[in-house]
Amino acid sequence: MDSDVITLSHGDSEVELTILMPCLNEAETVGTCVNKAQEFLRRHHVRGEVVVSDNGSQDGSQDIARRSGARVVDVPARGYGAALIHGSLVARGKYIVMADSDDSYDFSNLMPFLKELREGQDLVMGNRLTGEIKPGAMPWVNRWVGTPVLSALGRLFFHCPVGDFNCGLRGYTAEAFRRMDLRTTGMEFASEMIVKATLLKMRIAEVPTTLSPDGRSRPPHLRPWRDGWRHLRFMLLYSPRWLFLYPGLLLMLAGLLTGAWLVPQPRKVGNITLDIHTLFYSAIAVLVGFQTIVFAVFGKTFAITEGLLPRDRKMDKVLRHFHLEVWLLVGALLLAAGLGGAAYSVMAWQRYTFGPLVPARVMRVVIPSGLSMTLGCQIMLSSFFMSLLLMGRK
Numbered sequence: 001m002d003s004d005v006i007t008l009s010h011g012d013s014e015v016e017l018t019i020l021m022p023c024l025n026e027a028e029t030v031g032t033c034v035n036k037a038q039e040f041l042r043r044h045h046v047r048g049e050v051v052v053s054d055n056g057s058q059d060g061s062q063d064i065a066r067r068s069g070a071r072v073v074d075v076p077a078r079g080y081g082a083a084l085i086h087g088s089l090v091a092r093g094k095y096i097v098m099a100d101s102d103d104s105y106d107f108s109n110l111m112p113f114l115k116e117l118r119e120g121q122d123l124v125m126g127n128r129l130t131g132e133i134k135p136g137a138m139p140w141v142n143r144w145v146g147t148p149v150l151s152a153l154g155r156l157f158f159h160c161p162v163g164d165f166n167c168g169l170r171g172y173t174a175e176a177f178r179r180m181d182l183r184t185t186g187m188e189f190a191s192e193m194i195v196k197a198t199l200l201k202m203r204i205a206e207v208p209t210t211l212s213p214d215g216r217s218r219p220p221h222l223r224p225w226r227d228g229w230r231h232l233r234f235m236l237l238y239s240p241r242w243l244f245l246y247p248g249l250l251l252m253l254a255g256l257l258t259g260a261w262l263v264p265q266p267r268k269v270g271n272i273t274l275d276i277h278t279l280f281y282s283a284i285a286v287l288v289g290f291q292t293i294v295f296a297v298f299g300k301t302f303a304i305t306e307g308l309l310p311r312d313r314k315m316d317k318v319l320r321h322f323h324l325e326v327w328l329l330v331g332a333l334l335l336a337a338g339l340g341g342a343a344y345s346v347m348a349w350q351r352y353t354f355g356p357l358v359p360a361r362v363m364r365v366v367i368p369s370g371l372s373m374t375l376g377c378q379i380m381l382s383s384f385f386m387s388l389l390l391m392g393r394k
Contacts (some may be wrong), residue, residue, distance in 0.1 A: 016047045020084065023057055025057045027056065043108075053075055056076075082185040126167040153232070186230055245295065256286055280363070328383055
């Protein structure tokens with residue numbers, strides 16, 4: 001045996017690096033990838049292992065990987081994320097570097113990742129946009145639309161210091177992976193890892209990476225539009241501020257300002273007269289905006305309670321000042337104000353012996369009264385539900 005080769009016994013606990021490859025019917029390329037990874041470990045004298053996390057291959061990929069020297073683990077749950085979560089949890093290395101087993105990333109050139117991990121980084125991302133994308137390696141829609149847009153949204157929503165959200169070559173410490181507590185089992189796993197690492201204030205670095213055309217003769221598992229939507233959906237759901245809070249605030253503020261402007265009298269904008277019809281829709285905007293804001297609070301509280309998101313000091317401060325009785329009182333006051341407006345409208349109607357009324361006049365009282373009653377009921381019901389959510393917080 002070559003003196004540079006570092007062998008590992010089955011129970012070896014001093015593994016520095018695990019090179020992890022998810023696999024689903026990659027018989028054409030998995031052997032090449034494992035051989036390159038083994039060569040990297042030999043050439044750089046790294047105590048390591050190669051793990052192939054198989055997702056139910058039916059083309060003999062498992063046997064090829066074993067013959068090439070990899071440790072194969074079978075993952076019963078299907079999905080890119082499922083394979084990587086299971087493989088990372090059984091990895092013996094202090095550090096883990098993951099990449100697809102389709103030969104699109106160079107397993108013989110992992111030293112930049114290992115160097116950053118040794119220097120204390122928790123997550124090291126490859127960046128294909130600052131590295132090299134060889135001709136035919138990436139569809140144009142991924143190169144010029146999907147990856148730049150999703151990466152920009154990730155930086156906007158979460159302030160992630162990452163320029164290439166979708167790069168499949170990345171390294172992380174085993175300890176950091178356990179802290180992330182990743183949950184998604186599909187392609188959105190790639191985004192969840194970056195988002196969680198950022199929210200947990202982990203140390204993140206990037207290294208330029210080369211992407212080559214994969215070595216398969218069959219189409220890739222990736223579906224650009226479907227998987228792109230799954231990444232976007234994940235980021236929206238993990239950012240209640242951008243999905244619910246900011247749109248809700250904008251809608252509610254627009255409804256309140258428009259309604260307050262129209263309650264006294266009709267208003268002319270150029271040749272257009274805005275009257276009770278616009279007032280009615282402004283009341284709907286207030287209600288929808290309020291529901292959207294409340295849903296943002298519910299979503300954030302539930303995600304933190306269930307461990308999907310880490311604790312947030314700002315959110316904790318807000319929730320510490322939440323008192324059911326106070327909000328029940330606010331809701332009751334709004335309800336009472338609305339009922340008072342409704343009673344006034346009925347008395348005004350009585351003066352006309354319950355006959356026909358001028359809609360443009362009476363609806364200026366009825367619409368705000370109905371809005372006040374509805375908001376009061378929503379606030380009281382939402383307060384009870386919020387109290388239920390907070391029962392699960394420690």
